Amino acid sequence: MKSLIDTLSSIAREEHASKIISLTVKLGALSHISPDHFREHFIHASRGTVAEGARLTIEVMTDTTHPQSQDVLLENIEIMNS
């Protein structure tokens, strides 16, 4: 989760964004985390960061043969420019 927040923070920095409005992540079929659990962790980890309050959409992948099936993939991100 920290690496996701770090990624969001560095995108925001590069884009001179003040806030992450929304993001979509894909949970790999073998990532061993449920959407609800992921959401809880995200809300907790994003506190005090540019991603706090972002609308989070979670898609669950079912393909266990996908090369990144163990990962959480950042699919889409919408930012607010400062």
Ligand SMILES: [Zn+2]
């Ligand atoms: Zn946990």
